[in-house]
Amino acid sequence: MNLAIFASGNGSNFAALVKAVEEKKIKAKFVVLVSDKPEAFVVERARKAKIAVILVKREDFVSRADFEAAIIQRLKNYKIDLIALAGFMRMLSPGFVKLYRKRIINIHPSLLPAFKGAHAIKDAIDAKVSFTGVTVHFVDNQMDHGPVILQKQIKIKRTDTLNALEKRIHALEHKLYPQAIKIIS
Ligand code: GRF
Numbered sequence: 001m002n003l004a005i006f007a008s009g010n011g012s013n014f015a016a017l018v019k020a021v022e023e024k025k026i027k028a029k030f031v032v033l034v035s036d037k038p039e040a041f042v043v044e045r046a047r048k049a050k051i052a053v054i055l056v057k058r059e060d061f062v063s064r065a066d067f068e069a070a071i072i073q074r075l076k077n078y079k080i081d082l083i084a085l086a087g088f089m090r091m092l093s094p095g096f097v098k099l100y101r102k103r104i105i106n107i108h109p110s111l112l113p114a115f116k117g118a119h120a121i122k123d124a125i126d127a128k129v130s131f132t133g134v135t136v137h138f139v140d141n142q143m144d145h146g147p148v149i150l151q152k153q154i155k156i157k158r159t160d161t162l163n164a165l166e167k168r169i170h171a172l173e174h175k176l177y178p179q180a181i182k183i184i185s
Helices: 012-022 041-047 065-073 092-100 119-125 162-184
Strands: 003-007 031-036 053-054 082-085 106-108 131-138 148-155
Touching: 003 012, 012 031, 012 041, 012 162, 031 041, 031 065, 031 092, 041 065, 065 092, 082 162, 106 162, 119 131, 119 148, 119 162, 131 162
Parallel strands: 003 031, 003 082, 031 053, 082 106
Antiparallel strands: 106 131, 131 148
16 A cells, blocks of 8 residues: 655654554555645655655645645656645645545544644643544545544543643554554555
């Protein structure tokens, strides 16, 4: 299975997936990173790991359709079986989702449908809920939405700071993403 990762941030999930592939925990070949942020640390991680990088900046294109067409065009060089979003922070258009139907997955740091969006960990703390967690799901046309593949909860301690909870959530993400890929491959 040829795997593409779309990421534009730190890339800790990217690193966890690369490791899982290297250690043969998932039967996948890591073929390419797609990023819209040349300065993102994930790009450096990919270069160090000698993984191909497709860099496409949104501001270089007039429309989202053109931006996505450029990604699609360049992805054609690789036979992609699965796209794993890991902090890409952009909604993909219905056309893109349809093209890779049931082949795009996302990881999100909450128990979806609770706390969608970019501040899910902080939102859970602010809401004073006792549990939050991590969800891996297929991507559909709504943000942080689609059939769940795997979900696991984490207790929020009364003493938790945002930083402490973030650390535990990210550690859980790094375990859960490879497991989810194993389930669907
Ligand atoms: C993760 O928390 C993931 O759930 C969310 O974006 C973050 C990416 O973190 N979608 P990293 O770049 O993989 O470290």
